[in-house]
Amino acid sequence: xxxxxxxxxxxxxxxxxxxxxxxxGRAERPRLASWAVYSDSQLIWTLQNKPWIFSEHRxxxxxxxxxxxxxxxxxKSYWPPLTRPYNAAHTTVDSSEVKTFLALAHKWWDEEGVYxxxxxxxxxxxxxxxxxxxxxxxxxxxxKPLSGMKILDVGCGGGLLTEPLGRLGASVFGxxxxxxxxxxAQHHKAFDPVLDKRIEYKVCSLEEIAEETEDxxxxxxxxxxVEHVADLETFIQCCCRVLKHGGSLFITTINKTQLSYVxxxxxxxxxxxxxxxxxxxxxxxxxxxxxxxxLESNGLLVQTVAGMIYNPFSGHWHWSENTSxxxxxxxxxxxxxxxxxxxxxxxxxxxxAPQAEASTISQxxxxxxx
Amino acid sequence: xxxxxxxxxxxxxxxxxxxxxxVSCRRWSGNTADTVYDVVVSGGGMVGAAMACALGHxxxxxxxxxxxxxxxxxxxxxxxxxxxxxxxxxxSPGSATLLSSFGAWDHICNMRYRAFRxxxxxxxxxxxxxxFDKVNLDDMGYIVENxxxxxxxxxxxxxxxxxxxVLYRSKAVGYSWPGPFSxxxxxxxxxxxxxxxxxxxxxxxxGADGHNSGVRQAAGIQNVSWxxxxxxxxxxxxxxxxxxxxxxxQRFLPSGPIALLPLSDTLSSLVWxxxxxxxAQLVSMDEEEFVDxxxxxxxxxxxxxxxxxxxxxxxxxxxxxxxxxxxxxxxLPPSVAKVDAKSRVLFPLGLGHAxxxxxxxxxxxxxAAHRVHPLAGQGVNMGFGDISSxxxxxxxxxxxxxxxxxxxx
Numbered sequence: 001x002x003x004x005x006x007x008x009x010x011x012x013x014x015x016x017x018x019x020x021x022x023x024x025g026r027a028e029r030p031r032l033a034s035w036a037v038y039s040d041s042q043l044i045w046t047l048q049n050k051p052w053i054f055s056e057h058r059x060x061x062x063x064x065x066x067x068x069x070x071x072x073x074x075x076k077s078y079w080p081p082l083t084r085p086y087n088a089a090h091t092t093v094d095s096s097e098v099k100t101f102l103a104l105a106h107k108w109w110d111e112e113g114v115y116x117x118x119x120x121x122x123x124x125x126x127x128x129x130x131x132x133x134x135x136x137x138x139x140x141x142x143x144k145p146l147s148g149m150k151i152l153d154v155g156c157g158g159g160l161l162t163e164p165l166g167r168l169g170a171s172v173f174g175x176x177x178x179x180x181x182x183x184x185a186q187h188h189k190a191f192d193p194v195l196d197k198r199i200e201y202k203v204c205s206l207e208e209i210a211e212e213t214e215d216x217x218x219x220x221x222x223x224x225x226v227e228h229v230a231d232l233e234t235f236i237q238c239c240c241r242v243l244k245h246g247g248s249l250f251i252t253t254i255n256k257t258q259l260s261y262v263x264x265x266x267x268x269x270x271x272x273x274x275x276x277x278x279x280x281x282x283x284x285x286x287x288x289x290x291x292x293x294x295l296e297s298n299g300l301l302v303q304t305v306a307g308m309i310y311n312p313f314s315g316h317w318h319w320s321e322n323t324s325x326x327x328x329x330x331x332x333x334x335x336x337x338x339x340x341x342x343x344x345x346x347x348x349x350x351x352x353a354p355q356a357e358a359s360t361i362s363q364x365x366x367x368x369x370x
Numbered sequence: 371x372x373x374x375x376x377x378x379x380x381x382x383x384x385x386x387x388x389x390x391x392x393v394s395c396r397r398w399s400g401n402t403a404d405t406v407y408d409v410v411v412s413g414g415g416m417v418g419a420a421m422a423c424a425l426g427h428x429x430x431x432x433x434x435x436x437x438x439x440x441x442x443x444x445x446x447x448x449x450x451x452x453x454x455x456x457x458x459x460x461x462s463p464g465s466a467t468l469l470s471s472f473g474a475w476d477h478i479c480n481m482r483y484r485a486f487r488x489x490x491x492x493x494x495x496x497x498x499x500x501x502f503d504k505v506n507l508d509d510m511g512y513i514v515e516n517x518x519x520x521x522x523x524x525x526x527x528x529x530x531x532x533x534x535x536v537l538y539r540s541k542a543v544g545y546s547w548p549g550p551f552s553x554x555x556x557x558x559x560x561x562x563x564x565x566x567x568x569x570x571x572x573x574x575x576x577g578a579d580g581h582n583s584g585v586r587q588a589a590g591i592q593n594v595s596w597x598x599x600x601x602x603x604x605x606x607x608x609x610x611x612x613x614x615x616x617x618x619x620q621r622f623l624p625s626g627p628i629a630l631l632p633l634s635d636t637l638s639s640l641v642w643x644x645x646x647x648x649x650a651q652l653v654s655m656d657e658e659e660f661v662d663x664x665x666x667x668x669x670x671x672x673x674x675x676x677x678x679x680x681x682x683x684x685x686x687x688x689x690x691x692x693x694x695x696x697x698x699x700x701x702l703p704p705s706v707a708k709v710d711a712k713s714r715v716l717f718p719l720g721l722g723h724a725x726x727x728x729x730x731x732x733x734x735x736x737x738a739a740h741r742v743h744p745l746a747g748q749g750v751n752m753g754f755g756d757i758s759s760x761x762x763x764x765x766x767x768x769x770x771x772x773x774x775x776x777x778x779x
Contacts, residue, residue: 111776126770143432145769164771169433191557193406 092238093177093205094230100278101157105180108158109188114276117310117317118160118224121252124308124317125223125328126164129250132304132330133219136246144169149218152242154206155225159185159199165221166198173217174201175209210238217242223252226291227284233294240298243333249300252308252328256285259324274312288323300331406559407437408774409764410572412542412585414440416459416516417736417753418578419523420469424761426530427472430768436534437570438527439562441541447521450481455515456604456713458631458639460486460618460747462511465754469522473529477522478514484632485509487616492700494623495673496682499700511618511747513631513639541565545575545588547731560731560775574775575732576760578753581722583738589729595722595741600626601649602744603642603716607664608708612636619703620745621668627745628667630703638704640664641744649716657709668703719743731775733760 107113134145141147147169153162156174158181166172166189176182182203189195220239229235239249254260261282268274288305295302307323310316317326408431411422422438425431461469461483469475487510489502504510527534544563549556559571577585586593607630609615615632626643633639642652642664652660666672689695722741727734736753767774 122772123770126772130769130771141432142429143434143768163773167768167771167773191406191559 091231092207092229092235094228097228098178100276101178102180104276105158105178105184108160108181108184115158115160116315117274118157120315121224121308121310121317122161122164124319125161125250125252126168128306128328128330129165129219129221130168132248132250136218136248141169146170150216151219151221152209152217154220154222154239155228156185156201157181159188159201161221161223162199162201163189163192163195166195170198170219172199174199175204175206176201177203177205179203206235206238206242210241214241215244217247218244219248219250221250223250226251226253226286227280229284232286236294236298236300240300240333245333245335247333249295249331249333250328251291251331252326253291254280254285254326255324256282256287256290257324260285263325268312272312274310288327288329291329295329295331299334301334302329302331304328304330404561404569404571405435407570407572408434409574409576410437410439410560410562410570411576411578412439412562413577413579413583413736413738414438414442414536414538415578415580415736416519416523416750417757418576419520419527420474420754421576421578421735421757421760422534422536423472423474423523423526423530424468424757425764426527426534428761428765428768430765431533434533434768437572438534438536439540439542439564440536440538442538444536444538445517445520445524447517450518453710453713454606454633454637454639455517456606456639456710456715457516458513458633459516459519459750460511460631461514461519462748462751462754463509464758465751466512468754468758469519472526474519474522474526477525478518481518481521482634483512483514483518484634485512485616486618486632489618489620490701490703491620491622494621494667495675496678497700498682513618513633515633537564542584545585547589572775573731573773574764577732577734577738578736579738581720581737581741583724583734585732586724586734586738589732591729591732591734592725593722594725595720597718597720598643598743599645600643600719600743601646601716602719603640603644603649603652603714605640605660605715606633606710606713607638607640607661607706608710609636609638609704610707611704613704615704617701617703619668623667624673628664629745629747630668631747638706640709642667643719643743643745646718653714653716657711660709660714661706664706664709669705727756735760 104114108115110116111119130145133149134140137148145168146165149170151165151170151172153165153172153174156162156176157178159174162172162174162185174182174185176185182201185201189199189201220243222235222239226232226235243249254264264275264285265280265282269277269279292302292305305323306328307320308326308328309318309320309322310326311318409425411418411425414422418438418440422436425434425436466475469478487503487507489510490499491502492499502510527536541564542562543565544561546561548558548560557571559573560575561569561571562575563569575585577583577589579585581595612635615635615638618629618631620627620629623644625645625648628642628644629640631639631641642649644652652663655663720741721743722737724734724739727739735756737749739756740752742749742752764774
């Protein structure tokens with residue numbers, strides 16, 4: 001997968017990765033092909049340069065290149081569906097990611113296995129979700145603090161976060177594009193009769209849910225998911241669509257910084273093996289500022305952003321002031337959210353020129369959907 | 371299924387089968403019609419019942435299902451008997467706080483208990499002495515009959531009967547734990563087989579079944595133990611005259627410690643640890659002889675020798691030169707006039723300590739985890755201490771939506 005290719009590449013490739021590891025998180029395409037295109041336009045990436053300044057014209061060239069791309073692609077990985085019109089149902093699911101997770105689908109519930117850090121992350125994310133949801137409730141049932149809440153867990157995997165929320169009394173709907181993950185999750189919850197009734201799982205993507213329902217959920221959780229999606233803007237829009245007014249969106253993800261590259265990819269994946277190789281791609285990481293701007297442009301007001309740090313020696317997570325590695329965000333759908341439509345996308349183009357191409361593409365998506 | 375049941379029944383049997391129990395009881399696919407409890411407490415003594423009670427009253431357990439298994443019958447105390455029971459415990463202030471956190475202490479106060487404010491511990495062979503008391507002479511501890519404690523706990527269990535189910539006359543005969551992760555198809559819960567053949571499952575099993583714990587044996591937890599060459603004789607004694615009686619007395623004789631614990635203005639409880647032979651003698655001699663033996667054990671200086679006395683005095687002078695200390699005058703305990711008929715009983719003493727108190731899906735509390743000599747009056751208090759720390763962890767885990775059995779930190 002990605003990791004092994006990176007290891008086998010030379011120093012030049014290394015710089016190439018780092019340089020192109022910028023704001024191209026939009027579409028799902030093989031990154032290595034981008035090196036082939038851009039290695040001439042030398043990126044000596046220095047620490048002073050802000051990565052995303054490079055990328056703006058990258059994004060533009062990139063998009064046009066992608067359309068005529070086939071000859072440049074040397075990689076036998078998943079091909080974007082260029083031959084058919086964009087179908088909303090596939091835009092946020094990145095099939096290469098699906099493949100990575102398929103290989104590990106049976107390992108979810110091994111608490112000392114590859115997913116151990118996610119198990120211990122529950123110590124932070126469950127109280128974070130629980131306490132922020134309790135703030136919105138006038139009174140709650142002791143013993144079942146979240147009872148009466150409908151929660152959507154997007155990218156639930158094996159149900160690691162879904163089950164604790166179910167135990168706290170919520171009705172949780174867990175979705176994941178990987179079939180095997182849902183099978184594992186269903187198998188695991190079947191042993192507990194209480195959870196069996198409170199949790200429901202389905203193999204599908206967020207867009208499919210968004211097409212069918214709107215304003216349904218009290219909370220949507222995308223924990224360790226947004227760094228794996230193909231189209232973040234669409235993803236956030238769908239989250240917003242399915243949330244009730246005043247509903248909460250919880251995101252935990254990884255920041256896009258030099259530190260997250262060194263620790264999150266190089267150390268965690270390649271050296272220490274804390275995270276399986278190829279799980280993450282640095283280009284898809286997103287900074288809290290960028291995430292906040294996407295959330296706010298979709299009518300989700302950010303309430304909290306808090307940093308999280310993992311201690312690989314103790315296996316535990318801790319809250320931190322520092323968001324340069326992992327962080328958690330809580331946003332609430334405001335009343336104005338529903339009034340956003342294509343017109344708003346056009347106005348955004350005027351204010352943020354570098355985002356021009358990207359916005360046009362998403363506008364095209366909107367029009368196609370409608 | 372029947373074959374597996376038979377196999378697991380043998381698991382609870384002799385220690386030699388212990389090794390095999392770990393291996394044989396693995397592949398239980400379980401009967402899905404079994405009720406899955408969140409916590410099962412095995413053993414309904416003071417510590418087991420208090421654990422079930424504490425969980426039942428905990429706010430984060432309102433939605434959980436708890437089961438208490440007790441092999442004996444339900445003890446109903448309609449009216450407090452006139453005579454005091456000979457089995458009493460010294461309840462420390464910390465334990466009293468735990469008991470009041472779920473309302474059992476109020477019941478005890480409404481029944482009977484005796485607070486003591488001072489403790490004198492002294493030696494049978496010399497003048498060595500320690501006096502314990504608190505600032506302002508606050509209550510140091512409470513002497514409560516075990517039956518009174520049990521009755522208070524039973525009442526509080528009934529108050530939360532929607533969450534806590536108590537099965538009397540139910541003895542668990544087999545336990546089996548889930549296999550390692552690789553056997554993902556088998557049920558991840560602990561399976562318990564009862565004497566009547568019924569089975570149930572639970573996410574967490576708490577063993578409060580005493581020093582011969584079946585839970586500890588089935589879990590294969592190593593236990594360091596040995597028997598003391600001592601038995602304890604207990605009795606209820608009538609004092610010669612009514613006194614304030616708020617002091618606990620303990621004297622260390624060459625044969626073992628003898629303790630007098632206040633029950634009321636005229637009654638005290640005796641706990642005398644001594645050799646097996648002497649204990650048997652004490653229990654079988656007549657009441658008058660027994661009373662004399664008790665009085666002389668407390669009052670007589672027959673074991674004092676000049677050598678030890680003078681050595682002791684010199685040591686005290688030397689220490690006083692370096693650091694002046696308050697000199698406590700030795701007081702004499704009240705004399706005993708009579709012993710309650712039929713209240714003399716003896717039981718053997720021993721030590722036990724489990725190598726691990728907690729393992730995945732099992733926790734040991736009370737004497738199952740640690741069995742001690744009664745001389746310091748700490749046995750049941752340590753059990754209550756176990757409850758309070760386990761409760762704290764379980765409560766936090768429940769509020770975080772965790773799988774209770776996995777919280778093995």
